[in-house]
Amino acid sequence: MHLMMFIAKRFARLILTILLISTIIFFVIRIIPGDPAAVIAGIDATDADVAAIRAKIGTDKPIAVQYASWLKDIATFDFGNSMITGQSVTKQILRRFPITLTLATLGIILGMLIAIPIGVLSAVKRWSLIDYFGMFLSQLGMAIPSFWLGIILLLLFAVKIHLFPLFGIGSIKNFILPALSLGFARAAIILRLTRASMVEELSKEYIITARAKGLTERLVKYKHALKNALIPVVTVSGIQFGYMLGGAIIIEQVFSLPGLGRLFLTGIYQRDFTLIQGGVVFVALIFSLINFLVDILYSLLNPKIRIS
Amino acid sequence: MNSHEPLLRIQNLDITFKPKAHAVRSLNLEIDKSQIHGLVGESGSGKSVTSTAVIGLLPEPPAKINSGQIIFKGRDILKLKQEEKRKLRGREIAMVFQEPSKYLNPSLKIGEQIREGLSLHLGMARKPALERAFELLSMVGLGESRRVLDSFPHELSGGMKQRAMIAMGIACNPSLLIADEPTTALDVTLQLQILELIYDLQNRLKMSILFISHDLNVVKQIADRVSVIYAGKIVESADKKAIFKNPLQPYTQLLLLSIPDPEKRGKPLKAIPGTVPDAEFIPSGCAFHTRCPYSKKICAEEMPLLKEYKTGHFAACHLLDGNTG
Ligand SMILES: Nc1ncnc2c1ncn2[C@@H]1O[C@H](COP(=O)(O)OP(=O)(O)OP(=O)(O)O)[C@@H](O)[C@H]1O
Ligand SMILES: [Mg+2]
Numbered sequence: 001m002h003l004m005m006f007i008a009k010r011f012a013r014l015i016l017t018i019l020l021i022s023t024i025i026f027f028v029i030r031i032i033p034g035d036p037a038a039v040i041a042g043i044d045a046t047d048a049d050v051a052a053i054r055a056k057i058g059t060d061k062p063i064a065v066q067y068a069s070w071l072k073d074i075a076t077f078d079f080g081n082s083m084i085t086g087q088s089v090t091k092q093i094l095r096r097f098p099i100t101l102t103l104a105t106l107g108i109i110l111g112m113l114i115a116i117p118i119g120v121l122s123a124v125k126r127w128s129l130i131d132y133f134g135m136f137l138s139q140l141g142m143a144i145p146s147f148w149l150g151i152i153l154l155l156l157f158a159v160k161i162h163l164f165p166l167f168g169i170g171s172i173k174n175f176i177l178p179a180l181s182l183g184f185a186r187a188a189i190i191l192r193l194t195r196a197s198m199v200e201e202l203s204k205e206y207i208i209t210a211r212a213k214g215l216t217e218r219l220v221k222y223k224h225a226l227k228n229a230l231i232p233v234v235t236v237s238g239i240q241f242g243y244m245l246g247g248a249i250i251i252e253q254v255f256s257l258p259g260l261g262r263l264f265l266t267g268i269y270q271r272d273f274t275l276i277q278g279g280v281v282f283v284a285l286i287f288s289l290i291n292f293l294v295d296i297l298y299s300l301l302n303p304k305i306r307i308s
Numbered sequence: 309m310n311s312h313e314p315l316l317r318i319q320n321l322d323i324t325f326k327p328k329a330h331a332v333r334s335l336n337l338e339i340d341k342s343q344i345h346g347l348v349g350e351s352g353s354g355k356s357v358t359s360t361a362v363i364g365l366l367p368e369p370p371a372k373i374n375s376g377q378i379i380f381k382g383r384d385i386l387k388l389k390q391e392e393k394r395k396l397r398g399r400e401i402a403m404v405f406q407e408p409s410k411y412l413n414p415s416l417k418i419g420e421q422i423r424e425g426l427s428l429h430l431g432m433a434r435k436p437a438l439e440r441a442f443e444l445l446s447m448v449g450l451g452e453s454r455r456v457l458d459s460f461p462h463e464l465s466g467g468m469k470q471r472a473m474i475a476m477g478i479a480c481n482p483s484l485l486i487a488d489e490p491t492t493a494l495d496v497t498l499q500l501q502i503l504e505l506i507y508d509l510q511n512r513l514k515m516s517i518l519f520i521s522h523d524l525n526v527v528k529q530i531a532d533r534v535s536v537i538y539a540g541k542i543v544e545s546a547d548k549k550a551i552f553k554n555p556l557q558p559y560t561q562l563l564l565l566s567i568p569d570p571e572k573r574g575k576p577l578k579a580i581p582g583t584v585p586d587a588e589f590i591p592s593g594c595a596f597h598t599r600c601p602y603s604k605k606i607c608a609e610e611m612p613l614l615k616e617y618k619t620g621h622f623a624a625c626h627l628l629d630g631n632t633g
Pocket of ligand 2: 355356357488
């Protein structure tokens with residue numbers, strides 16, 4: 001009952017966000033200079049040629065008419081056809097999306113696998129070697145841009161030592177290096193949060209109760225404290241996953257992965273309004289959807305939230 | 309002292325905290341089998357530090373146990389290894405805390421929080437342990453449905469939480485239950501209910517209880533024997549009747565005068581002048597001499613010893629030795 005209300009509210013927020021973003025992107029690409037008709041026509045085209053193309057792709061219509069048809073497109077999850085190639089934008093996006101999704105998913109998994117154990121151990125053994133190592137790692141993760149890390153990893157483990165393939169999308173091996181470069185920066189944030197959260201939980205009163213019950217230190221720390229400490233960690237990891245989809249677009253360039261990044265970059269170069277619009281709204285939709293799921297997950301993990 | 313061996317005997321316990329706070333000073337305390345022993349003292353007098361030492365959870369550092377013994381069933385707890393102390397906790401000595409909302413794990417179900425102790429100490433399998441947990445909840449008055457077993461702490465009221473906490477405490481049938489201000493966080497009606505519950509449980513299970521409180525009224529209702537603690541030292545210890553009818557030590561006397569008596573409603577209370585000394589600045593001699601209306605010269609110079617003035621009635625005060633100078 002409460003959960004249903006909660007889900008309904010979050011869903012309404014999601015719809016509103018998408019509406020807002022699609023409006024903003026629609027107007028922004030029309031304000032910044034660049035005319036898709038000019039791109040299609042080429043440099044030698046006459047004004048008449050360009051005008052003809054405008055009429056064909058629909059950019060000659062009044063803004064209000066264009067906007068209305070754009071909203072209708074979104075409502076039906078059909079982002080129209082590319083102004084340049086004429087292909088369905090939705091189809092193009094859906095064809096590329098699995099690559100980006102694989103990359104981001106693997107990235108967040110690797111990030112969490114690195115961050116959570118080190119974060120927990122850092123909190124349990126504060127000011128120990130592992131704690132300093134964790135701090136060093138998270139400093140590094142925050143300082144190093146992922147594309148740079150990507151280039152270094154590529155040079156090291158694909159060019160110098162042939163441990164991983166240089167390009168291609170055939171196997172999971174192709175995704176390990178890009179996912180690692182993507183996940184490392186996220187790991188830094190998750191590591192810090194895990195440590196802080198675990199330290200806080202370990203200082204709470206229920207820990208005294210657990211010890212007074214005669215529980216082993218292992219149970220006290222890895223059952224009682226960890227269960228509570230992971231609640232914010234899982235939530236933030238989910239949000240980080242959303243950001244990662246954005247980051248993936250850049251990393252795809254470094255590793256020549258034909259994901260959404262490539263598609264959108266081409267769209268931007270060519271002033272392909274429909275492709276850019278569709279791309280932005282799609283990414284926003286996925287991002288909001290992830291946050292929506294994270295909210296629900298959080299409320300399931302944290303029994304206190306569910307009630308209130 | 310007594311010829312028989314009590315369940316718990318604390319002797320000359322002395323505990324300091326990191327820079328120089330003297331939290332517990334040559335403290336002596338005995339708890340007999342099946343006795344409800346009330347430990348009364350103002351805030352900061354060392355009640356919790358003492359009980360934490362008994363259950364073997366004093367954090368060292370910042371705490372440092374300088375001297376003393378805590379003899380429980382013939383063994384000195386202070387000499388036990390960590391693992392031996394752990395096996396004692398929850399099994400032989402259990403604890404109930406003041407604020408159940410903070411001292412229960414928010415993300416584990418009540419049933420699970422009771423079960424884990426049973427499985428650990430008594431080797432019970434999950435299912436029978438949960439059954440036993442339900443029995444325990446019934447014993448503390450939460451047996452009307454199995455719902456409580458599957459509840460998270462926040463789904464229960466304050467009184468129910470404290471009952472669940474008590475069920476956790478008695479789970480393994482301990483010989484000693486330490487209840488550190490178990491009713492302080494509750495409102496008056498609930499206080500009474502919880503007191504009655506603890507009293508009844510003691511009657512059924514015959515365990516000893518160290519009942520800690522700063523409220524003499526509460527102790528009066530439940531304790532068999534009462535010890536009064538001031539600035540980390542026991543200043544008087546006797547059977548409840550003797551303490552309330554015939555207190556020997558001036559601090560106890562003033563404490564009794566300062567409690568609200570339901571029969572003398574409306575009359576102003578006599579608060580003890582001054583405040584409890586900071587554990588970092590404990591007065592010389594008898595720590596109470598700065599607030600004592602009968603203070604003599606010797607009181608500022610020598611620390612009085614806890615001596616038996618009547619059978620089973622101990623007090624620490626120079627005046628009782630006939631000192632007039
Ligand atoms: N962790 C600590 N660090 C430093 N000093 C401490 C610590 N815990 C206790 N003390 C000192 O020990 C003294 C006694 O504290 P204790 O908690 O035993 O008091 P209490 O009698 O339980 O009081 P209350 O009724 O407020 O619970 C305090 O005044 C304080 O100076
Ligand atoms: Mg206390």
